[in-house]
Amino acid sequence: xxxxxxxxxxxxxxxxxxxxxxxxxxxxxxxxxxxxxxxxxxxxxxxxxxxxxxxxxxxxxxxxxxxxxxxxxxxxxxxxxxxxxxxxxxxxxxxxxxxxxxxxxxxxxxxxxxxxxxxxxxxxxxxxxxxxxxxxxxxxxxxxxxxxxxxxxxxxxxxxxxxxxxxxxxxxxxxxxxxxxxxxxxxxxxxxxxxxxxxxxxxxxxxxxxxxxxxxxxxxxxxxxxxxxxxxxxxxxxxxxxxxxxxxxxxxxxxxxxxxxxxxxxxxxxxxxxxxxxxxxxxxxxxxxxxxxxxxxxxxxxxxxxxxxxxxxxxx
Amino acid sequence: xxxxxxxxxxxxxxxxxxxxxxxxxxxxxxxxxxxxxxxxxxxxxxxxxxxxxxxxxxxxxxxxxxxxxxxxxxxxxxxxxxxxxxxxxxxxxxxxxxxxxxxxxxxxxxxxxxxxxxxxxxxxxxxxxxxxxxxxxxxxxxxxxxxxxxxxxxxxxxxxxxxxxxxxxxxxxxxxxxxxxxxxxxxxxxxxxxxxxxxxxxxxxxxxxxxxxxxxxxxxxxxxxxxxxxxxxxxxxxxxxxxx
Numbered sequence: 001x002x003x004x005x006x007x008x009x010x011x012x013x014x015x016x017x018x019x020x021x022x023x024x025x026x027x028x029x030x031x032x033x034x035x036x037x038x039x040x041x042x043x044x045x046x047x048x049x050x051x052x053x054x055x056x057x058x059x060x061x062x063x064x065x066x067x068x069x070x071x072x073x074x075x076x077x078x079x080x081x082x083x084x085x086x087x088x089x090x091x092x093x094x095x096x097x098x099x100x101x102x103x104x105x106x107x108x109x110x111x112x113x114x115x116x117x118x119x120x121x122x123x124x125x126x127x128x129x130x131x132x133x134x135x136x137x138x139x140x141x142x143x144x145x146x147x148x149x150x151x152x153x154x155x156x157x158x159x160x161x162x163x164x165x166x167x168x169x170x171x172x173x174x175x176x177x178x179x180x181x182x183x184x185x186x187x188x189x190x191x192x193x194x195x196x197x198x199x200x201x202x203x204x205x206x207x208x209x210x211x212x213x214x215x216x217x218x219x220x221x222x223x224x225x226x227x228x229x230x231x232x233x234x235x236x237x238x239x240x241x242x243x244x245x246x247x248x249x250x251x252x253x254x255x256x257x258x259x260x261x262x263x264x265x266x267x268x269x270x271x272x273x274x275x276x277x278x279x280x281x282x283x284x285x286x287x288x289x290x291x292x293x294x295x296x297x298x299x300x301x302x303x304x305x306x307x308x309x310x311x312x313x314x315x316x
Numbered sequence: 317x318x319x320x321x322x323x324x325x326x327x328x329x330x331x332x333x334x335x336x337x338x339x340x341x342x343x344x345x346x347x348x349x350x351x352x353x354x355x356x357x358x359x360x361x362x363x364x365x366x367x368x369x370x371x372x373x374x375x376x377x378x379x380x381x382x383x384x385x386x387x388x389x390x391x392x393x394x395x396x397x398x399x400x401x402x403x404x405x406x407x408x409x410x411x412x413x414x415x416x417x418x419x420x421x422x423x424x425x426x427x428x429x430x431x432x433x434x435x436x437x438x439x440x441x442x443x444x445x446x447x448x449x450x451x452x453x454x455x456x457x458x459x460x461x462x463x464x465x466x467x468x469x470x471x472x473x474x475x476x477x478x479x480x481x482x483x484x485x486x487x488x489x490x491x492x493x494x495x496x497x498x499x500x501x502x503x504x505x506x507x508x509x510x511x512x513x514x515x516x517x518x519x520x521x522x523x524x525x526x527x528x529x530x531x532x533x534x535x536x537x538x539x540x541x542x543x544x545x546x547x548x549x550x551x552x553x554x555x556x557x558x559x560x
Binding site for chain 1: 422
């Protein structure tokens, strides 16, 4: 499928999904669906750097929370419409991604990962001590109860996140089939060989951190309006990083379908567990699933399906 | 003939250890040069300095009429300097055709002038795999290859960048007699097509039959440079290899 066709199909699927969602009588569906969609964006964004380029970023929460806190800061300054906040949040996190990339991409493997984790801690400390956005007390956001046409505000946020999911998936898919995607994959496989083949590895890695960071910031920007109260410990929660890494691992890291499947699967289970048992179980679920998948399907759900298809074809 | 590669007073240190000291040599366009030396003499370090993987602290490298000091490895590749690695470094997750596609996309298509269309890229991948005798395996992955096929893939990937100079770093280590002849024949074909070749090798039979000129490194210094027959009779070279 060519890129424009894919964008069209993805938009149509998104629109159809939204149409069907409107038929659901329960408002809580949108509340829970928002979180699952948010993880589709985060997992897809993480996978651009982690899956395609091979650099494991533990600092997801930092990019996500920076997007959220740019919205908080702007809310105090002058309330803006959500789509504008999304763009600004994306820009802020993108710039931070570029900066982080520049500082840390000379590190490889575990050292890079540790540096990203450290960056998340530094960012959290900075925000906690920044009084303007509420400091450690947190910040309250007053959101309108209704929006025109859609009615309920949560439905509106759900739609925004759905559009962001389509954009994130479209971006990931376009990268995969492009010159950029081949470059990323060559860096993941062997950086020295990539350089010898003419790939400007540093520049490409900066593109990856910037894109990945920007998408995470975009996912975070509507958060204050969703939760209405945001404090640093919830915005920078480690579970964002754990989930965003676990979802591509469980779904599959080599293409755009993996993070999507992983986020839908894991996100939905977590939302179900939250209402039926307890949200305290969420990280336990992630842990158990990760262990299970490492044993049964080390290449994720997508890898497992590919293997089964190949096996079925060989039997014939 | 004008020199394609000119190395002047090149030096490289790792901490207090001098890996290379005051290396001078030049390679003419179209030449076949063998670079030999005992283990640890600095051959691979020299290759890495030439290709930009390592930075030399002193001296300079001129390639194709311009100084390349300070240029990153990928920039040197784009100028026409290609290498194969001592231990093959294939792109493991990609098919053989895609392994070749990377240098085509990032070297050939990154240069000024006409860019290859997707159809031309496919064609070029097939041609290069054909050249090294891997045409039937275009859709396989590197892990399915034998050692000698892996070396051939390395050479095909280096060739895809349309180099003027090919630096083959121990492309034959660990291969059998007939496999070595395979690789030698391949390198000769490339040389006949006008590509200058620097061959780094331990296997003397291969070096002697291929090289027009030998450069000998011992302990980070160049101790000999000349016709193969003369160099191997040079008492210093004999001493370095066999002892006194």
